[in-house]
Amino acid sequence: MLEIKNLHVSIGDTQILKGLNLHIRPGEVHAIMGPNGTGKSTLASTIAGHPNYEVTEGSIHYQGEDLLTRESHERAAAGIFLGFQYPVEIPGVSNLNFLRTALNSQRRIRGEDDMSAAEFMKLVRLKADDLGLKPEMLKRFVNVGFSGGEKKRNEMVQMAVLNPTLAVLDETDSGLDIDALRVVSDGINAQRRDDTAILLITHYQRLLDYVQPDVVHVMAGGRIVKSGDKTLAAELEDKGYAAYG
């Protein structure tokens, strides 16, 4: 489903990813762990098509198609969702307007009709309710005045409404208390299906207690240095990243 080969990425003159390989099949949940500054977020941003990240070598294919020739919004329409570590505040744009514009923009790119206002409202209310986001939060400006937990909850509502085939979640668990972590985990698990894949980027074992990964990778020095099953996460929690420094 997602095939990354020999990926080299730099920002300006700094090389960050140095030959990363990753293969994710439908139905799988992968977790990438590793110390700060090893390029985990760079990988997430590169998959999503952030313009500041330059791919100097290697390839990313998604569902058999070359992803690197596509722009960010086209990647989103192809089914890729990036959960932000720091969700952005957008004063003046309501959550509802933002989500509806995003959903219909994706549908148009895919050659589908817009979703009617009534159908959209039904969908978004249902998903917000599932994830415990208060209805009045939908009318507020995107993430403005939201607490850390509310922002992440909001990311999960966006994910549920946009219904991606690949979710790349960049430290979605950071800064969450235990209740919020549970809500976010529920959101991720709800998105887990035979036809979807999930890539979790995290520092901690904690999230993986709620979302069981199929594969765990350790990243260091801009590449994946070790892969294993979920026991690898427990081992990292125990021994730390020192061995991969």
Place this chain on the structure above:
Amino acid sequence: MDNYFDTVINDQIASLPSDPARVGALTALKKLGFPTKRDENWRYMDLSGVKQAAPYLARNTVITPELSSSDAEGINAIFINGYGFDINKNALKDVALASSTNIHSEDNAFALASQALGHDGVCLKITKDTELKGPMHLHHQCKDAGECAIHLRHQITLNKGASLTLVEHFSGDEDAYWDNQLMQITLEDGATLKHVRLIVEGANATHTSKCAIRLADNSTYEGFTLICGGKAVRSTSHIQMLGTGAHADIDGLSLAYSGQMADSFVQVEHLVPGATSDQIHRNVLAGRGKAAFQGRIIVARDAQKTNADQSCKSLLLDRSAEVNTKPELEIFADDVKCSHGATVGELDEKALYYMLARGIDPVTAKALLVEAFASGAFARVEAESVRSAISESLQNWLNAETKYG
């Protein structure tokens, strides 16, 4: 232009219905002359279109006015090339037509030109405690006028406790006309005027307009001016707070892309104690678009307990765009609260990327952010039909900006 003030202007005034107000204004205008870039209040404005068009007065041509159905609500008056067409007299049964002869004197050259050379536009009085249902629309349209000057003068008085929503639409074709209008408004005790001006002039037009508003005790003026069309547009608002408890909002949104210039000048004079005013202005500039905002607040020595605020924020979509903002506070009283703030920024790259990552295409994402920024300027406009007219103009400007930059 050389012989304009010597001979041309005399011929022009002779061709108009005589009235004593013209003579006084003409004398004052001849003394003052037209402003140039050397005048501090006019240094940002492009007045080349005025020079070209001034010698030729617009002629009355028989054109059938057209109104789109969305404009049809409320009372409509249409002016084509400065000539009044139709005003629904039935709807105005509570309204007395005022005489144009007791016009207040003006100190601005173009306002004087309107007084001297203008036709009478809307001259009316809303009688005591009357509330006009639905907005009153004035449509100023320019069609096949050629290169010429259109002068109009309006006078509106709201008697004690009266209220009115007034929406002015300025539009025109590709001709290089000069649209010059004067609106004098008097609000008596407790009167309320909501005044929206949508200045969407043609691509080669020059527009100069002045609104002079006098507020008595406990009266309220809620003004909003949109500038999003015209080669060079200058909107002057002159607000005089003459009564305690009076309040004025003077909001504005200026949009300009390459070949457009939007110049806003707001002067608020607090002349008595205990009045309040608030200005929220936004500029959005694209390509080589230019805008200026000059906001002057004067608080007289006796005007204690004045509260006057001003905020001007500008968004530059391109580095080649230009904006000049100039707050001027002249405060002679010591027990007042006055504030002003000005910022200039670019589109928030993080917000833009967040939107793209959610599948919103770049053109729509930019439009959403611009709308979000711009909407701060018309947050106080309540009427839904007026809000949608503003949004539509904004959307049209954005579409044109995408095309022509």
